[in-house]
Amino acid sequence: MLGHKPSLPLPPHRTPRSAVSANLATPAMSIFEYNGSAVVAMVGKNCFAIASDRRLGVQLQTVATDFQRVFKIHGKLYLGLSGLATDAQTLYQRLVFKHKLYQLREERDMKPETFASLVSALLYEKRFGPYFCQPIIAGLGEDNEPFICTMDCIGAKELAKDFVVSGTASESLYGACESMYKPNMEPEELFETISQALLSSVDRDCLSGWGGYVLVVTPTEVQERVLKGRMD
Amino acid sequence: MVGSMDVPAKGGFSFDLCRRNDMLEKKGLKVPGFRKTGTTIVGLVFADGVVLGADTRATEGPIVADKNCEKIHYMAPNIYCCGAGTAADTEAVTDMVSSQLQLHRYATSRESRVVTALTLLKTHLFSYQGHVSAALVLGGVDCTGPHLHTVYPHGSVDTLPFATMGSGSLAAMSVFESKYKEGLTRDEGIELVCGAIRAGIFNDLGSGSNVDVCVITKGKTEYLRNHELPNPRTYASSKGFSFVQGHTEVLSTKITPLKPKPEVTVGDAMEE
Numbered sequence: 326m327l328g329h330k331p332s333l334p335l336p337p338h339r340t341p342r343s344a345v346s347a348n349l350a351t352p353a354m355s356i357f358e359y360n361g362s363a364v365v366a367m368v369g370k371n372c373f374a375i376a377s378d379r380r381l382g383v384q385l386q387t388v389a390t391d392f393q394r395v396f397k398i399h400g401k402l403y404l405g406l407s408g409l410a411t412d413a414q415t416l417y418q419r420l421v422f423k424h425k426l427y428q429l430r431e432e433r434d435m436k437p438e439t440f441a442s443l444v445s446a447l448l449y450e451k452r453f454g455p456y457f458c459q460p461i462i463a464g465l466g467e468d469n470e471p472f473i474c475t476m477d478c479i480g481a482k483e484l485a486k487d488f489v490v491s492g493t494a495s496e497s498l499y500g501a502c503e504s505m506y507k508p509n510m511e512p513e514e515l516f517e518t519i520s521q522a523l524l525s526s527v528d529r530d531c532l533s534g535w536g537g538y539v540l541v542v543t544p545t546e547v548q549e550r551v552l553k554g555r556m557d
Numbered sequence: 558m559v560g561s562m563d564v565p566a567k568g569g570f571s572f573d574l575c576r577r578n579d580m581l582e583k584k585g586l587k588v589p590g591f592r593k594t595g596t597t598i599v600g601l602v603f604a605d606g607v608v609l610g611a612d613t614r615a616t617e618g619p620i621v622a623d624k625n626c627e628k629i630h631y632m633a634p635n636i637y638c639c640g641a642g643t644a645a646d647t648e649a650v651t652d653m654v655s656s657q658l659q660l661h662r663y664a665t666s667r668e669s670r671v672v673t674a675l676t677l678l679k680t681h682l683f684s685y686q687g688h689v690s691a692a693l694v695l696g697g698v699d700c701t702g703p704h705l706h707t708v709y710p711h712g713s714v715d716t717l718p719f720a721t722m723g724s725g726s727l728a729a730m731s732v733f734e735s736k737y738k739e740g741l742t743r744d745e746g747i748e749l750v751c752g753a754i755r756a757g758i759f760n761d762l763g764s765g766s767n768v769d770v771c772v773i774t775k776g777k778t779e780y781l782r783n784h785e786l787p788n789p790r791t792y793a794s795s796k797g798f799s800f801v802q803g804h805t806e807v808l809s810t811k812i813t814p815l816k817p818k819p820e821v822t823v824g825d826a827m828e829e
Contacts, residue, residue, distance in 0.1 A: 356586040400815050449649050453688065454575035457589065477592040481644035483615065483623045496620060507797045517800035524805070536808070547813045553806040 356457045359384060361532025362407035363494035364394055365523055366463040366473045367506060368487060369515035372543040373471035375403050375463040376523045378494070379551075380535040381410055390535040390556070398424050399434040400547070402464035403540060404444075407492035408478065409457040416456050420444060437464030437472040441482060448480035455479050459491035469544040494533045497526035516541050516550070524554050591643050592617045595763020597725030598628060598639035599753045600694045601737065602718045603746035606703045606774035607696035610750035611639045612725065612758050613783070614765035621765065627782070629771045633658050633669040634778060636697030637771045638678075641723035642690040642710060650691045654678055671697040671704040675714060683712025692722045698773050725757025725764040732756045743772065751785055758787065 361382045366375040381392035395405045396417045404420065406413035423443060427435055435443070441462045448456060455478045463473045475489035476482045483489065487506050490498035501522040510518060520539055527534035537552035582588060598611045615623035630638050630651035636658070640647025654677045658669045675695055682689055693708040707720045719737050721729040732753040741749065747770055757764040768785040771778065 354586060355589055356581060357589050359586060445645075445648075449645055450569075450571045451574055452570055452645070452649075454572050454578050456574065477617065477622075477645065478589055479591055479643070479645040481592045481615075481648060483592070483626065485623070499620065505798045513802050514800065517802060517804050518798065520805040521798075521800055544815070546815055549811045549813070551808040553808050 354384065357408050357459075358493055358532055360408070360410040361530075362394060362410075362413075362492040363490075363498060363523065363527050363530065363533040364405035364407045364459075364461050364492050365488065365490045365498050365502060365519060365526075366405065366461050366475075367502065367510075367515060367519045367522075368471045368473055368485075368508075369510040369512060369541075371465075371469050371471065372512045372515060372541060373463045373465065373473060374512075374515045374519045374539060374541045375405050375461065375473075376519050376537055376539040377405055377407075378492075378523070378527050378533040378535065378554075379538055380533055382532060385531075387535065393538075395538060395540055396421075398440060398464075399428075401542060401544075402435065402437055402440060402462070403542065404440075405461040405463070405491070406458050407461070407495075408459050412456040412458045416447070416458055416460070419447065423447075437462060437466055437474075440464065441472075441474045441476075441484075445476055445480035445482050448476065448478065452479050461489050461491055463542075465542060465544060492533060494526045494530035497529045498522065501526045512541050512543050512548070516548070520550075520552055524552065528555055590618050591645060592622055595725075595761075596628060596641040596723030597721070597729050597754055597757025597761060597764040598641050598694050598723050599721045599726075599729045599733070599750055599757075600639065600696045600705045600719070601733065601741070601746060601750060602696075602703050602705050603741040603743065605743065606698045606772065607705055608743075608746040608750045609637055609639050609694060609696050609771040609773070610754045611769045612754055612764040613767045613769060614758075614763070615644055616763055624766050625783070627769065629769050629780065631655060632674050632695070633662070633697065635699060635773060636669060636671055636674050636695070637773060637778070637780070638674070638696075639694040639722070641692045646689045646691040647693065650678065650681060650689060651693070654681070668699055669697075670699040670701065671695065671706065675706050675708065678708050679712045679714050682708065682710060687711040694720050694722050696773060698775050703773075721753065721757075723757070723764065725754075725761035728756040728760040729753035743774075747772065747781075747784075755785070755787060 363378040375395050377394035379391055381389040398404055444460050461475045466472050473489050474484045475491055488502040505518050505522050523537050535556055536554045539550050541548045595616045600609045611628035613625045615626040628639055632638050632655045638651050687710045690710045692710055696705045707715045719733045751768050754768045767783045770781040770784040
């Protein structure tokens, strides 16, 4: 018989089980969507707030609901890291190391602007093989003037006077912050605003959420709160 | 694998993570896009010097990442440079050449020349074969007169009386080609540059927000940040949102007071 069977499409090549991804069922995802994250920072009156979600996932599966994304550098300077979780932790460890050396040499804490330049230089050094993180830096300057900035994964700084966002929920965060933000908010109102912006945005993003962690820093105290959010 | 200490880098790029990133790409994970300045940048030479102009939008894919970024970078007191392309590359390359120019000024005790900045930029960009994606409009006035150049990401340069770069360059060039003439006055030059940038802002999707202008003449530079604001925000309500305190459900709170920094005062000399 000269039947000529139409050739079946070859099954997709299954890579052997590896630490990176056991399941290639999902098509090419962006590396930023591997773990899922949402980080936002806002400026208030002589204070700032930085908030993040708490989910750690491996593509579509949730692995932890208490993952820390906002790290302390010194009393008045905080760093939020969205993107690939392993790079976020490595980058944080490298930066804390550099800041500790700076403290030993200069006998003082780093100013937020200086720290932002340090992060930018560290990321640009890896221009052709970058860390897959988008940092948000938030701090109070010498005269307790709040400073926030974000950068892309190769260190392009973006200074803002109102709010900065990053992570998989960034598009929703842009919209929520743009409408909810008001200048010169007191710490209590700033907390409510940033929490509502974060929770409403992560509800529209599958990869982030599972609660929220908000830090409000004023010249005299630091308020950390864990928010109750939808656990889906 | 021997653990390596975090030795301070000797400068330049580090390719440590390339192997891991290649492996991730092969596993099917897409590399992220970088923040670009899909832009309109222009420059022109007028009777007494050079006028540079730029829009102020920074994009990340289709999203506007920064509505008011600065694209006119300082190189020397008499030389400024507008940058288009990948934002990190334009910032890093202009910062680096600006530092090199300052060291050169200290070594030679002379005002920097535009061709010096030009050569430093083009040799750096050529050596990275276009992978450092920075398209620049460099302008300044030095002892040999006003100069305007464009530098492309692969390292080629052009010397022109008027120039435009970026995604909005065609819109801006149409304005220049119809209205440019030699020997413009300062005000005519600024008006023409603003017209060209506005053409980019309104017709090109990658450019937007405000117009920045920089006027460089012999002995004087004026950086007119946000010279024109043709896109004011009109949709915000005057009352804004107001959330009642206690609106958000909180699971736990921790308040840490910040210790005030101890004051160090110079005391009297110790008595024996």
